[in-house]
Amino acid sequence: ASWAPHHAVTLWGRNAVELDAMRASRVNTRYLPDCLLPDALQFNPDFNAVVDSADLIVIAVPSSGLRPTLAALAARPHLPPLIWVCKGFEHGSRKLPHQLIAELLPEHTQTGVLSGPSFAQEVAQGYPTALTLASHDSGLAQRLAEALSVQRLRIYAHDDVIGVELGGALKNVMAIAAGICDGLKLGHNARAALITRGLAEMTRLGVELGGHFETFMGLSGLGDLILTTTGDLSRNRQVGLRLARGQTLDTILAELGHVAEGVSTAPEVAALASELDVDMPITRKVCQMLFEGLPAAEAVDALLNRDIKTEF
Numbered sequence: 001a002s003w004a005p006h007h008a009v010t011l012w013g014r015n016a017v018e019l020d021a022m023r024a025s026r027v028n029t030r031y032l033p034d035c036l037l038p039d040a041l042q043f044n045p046d047f048n049a050v051v052d053s054a055d056l057i058v059i060a061v062p063s064s065g066l067r068p069t070l071a072a073l074a075a076r077p078h079l080p081p082l083i084w085v086c087k088g089f090e091h092g093s094r095k096l097p098h099q100l101i102a103e104l105l106p107e108h109t110q111t112g113v114l115s116g117p118s119f120a121q122e123v124a125q126g127y128p129t130a131l132t133l134a135s136h137d138s139g140l141a142q143r144l145a146e147a148l149s150v151q152r153l154r155i156y157a158h159d160d161v162i163g164v165e166l167g168g169a170l171k172n173v174m175a176i177a178a179g180i181c182d183g184l185k186l187g188h189n190a191r192a193a194l195i196t197r198g199l200a201e202m203t204r205l206g207v208e209l210g211g212h213f214e215t216f217m218g219l220s221g222l223g224d225l226i227l228t229t230t231g232d233l234s235r236n237r238q239v240g241l242r243l244a245r246g247q248t249l250d251t252i253l254a255e256l257g258h259v260a261e262g263v264s265t266a267p268e269v270a271a272l273a274s275e276l277d278v279d280m281p282i283t284r285k286v287c288q289m290l291f292e293g294l295p296a297a298e299a300v301d302a303l304l305n306r307d308i309k310t311e312f
């Protein structure tokens, strides 16, 4: 929606009926009911036609939909540069988006990730937003950051693809934890401690996996962490708030009607951390609360009563 008045933008979606309804009403009733979509935004259910005529592809599906989307793209004769906004790992393979691109589109180097603190609703309403666009091709990152920065959407270029991807994925787990913390009414001190120690945990794993320390202090790390641990528009935070109210995970996910990537990311990250011997106590407790029925109050006690250690 932000780009449509400045660039020719065509939205493809797998549901042609919904695309038709959006074209007619200029409203996405299911996902963005409060936003009027610009007249300039085009809709087209023909995947091949959209891809073959594009100068840039932006993939905005949940992590679970990335492999089929890339497989469909791999069948096209020629691809323009492509970027993705997914924040998570592929379930099972535990691959990040750039690793899936390397597997499915090995020849394609004009690729990058767009991430950072950006509730879709606020972006669509034109609220000021700043993001990071990272690519291994730093010229591409710079060109796209310039081309896609419009009015109230400011984009910074970066080259730390894995760091940017990890920030977006790992903060989702912390957003669930913060929702639990606030749902239990543990106070502002507790939330500040959780955000800070959550960032330490994210950075520890991220650096071990090859991300740069500073990336985790930037928009795609700390920025997105602050947004989703404190903002009620976060679906992951909503999962935590509802868990604290005693709702079951199945009920929460059924009621949410949107993806909450942190739910599938948490066990993948806990397993990865354990393989790499990286200490991630908050992530471990989030997993136990989500999947093993650990009561939230017990998780809080366990986190607070670990052995005392140095902060850094």
Ligand SMILES: NC(=O)C1=CN([C@@H]2O[C@H](COP(=O)(O)OP(=O)(O)OC[C@H]3O[C@@H](n4cnc5c(N)ncnc54)[C@H](O)[C@@H]3O)[C@@H](O)[C@H]2O)C=CC1
Pocket (backbone or CB within 6 Å): 013, 014, 031, 060, 061, 062, 063, 064, 065, 066, 068, 069, 085, 086, 087, 088, 118, 119, 120, 121, 257, 258, 259, 261
């Ligand atoms: N909503 C937000 O504020 C932001 C979301 N993200 C990330 O973007 C990704 C997508 O999130 P949302 O759009 O919010 O999720 P959502 O759950 O609100 O919507 C997902 C959309 O993707 C479609 N989809 C799912 N699998 C597909 C496939 N294989 N092919 C085509 N379409 C498919 C669904 O039909 C639905 O329209 C997630 O990784 C999320 O973390 C990133 C920044 C902000």
Ligand SMILES: O=C(CO)COP(=O)(O)O
Pocket (backbone or CB within 6 Å): 087, 116, 117, 118, 119, 120, 172, 175, 224, 227, 228, 233, 234, 235, 236, 237, 259, 260, 261
């Ligand atoms: O990543 C987001 C904003 O930057 C959206 O967060 P949620 O997926 O928790 O809603």
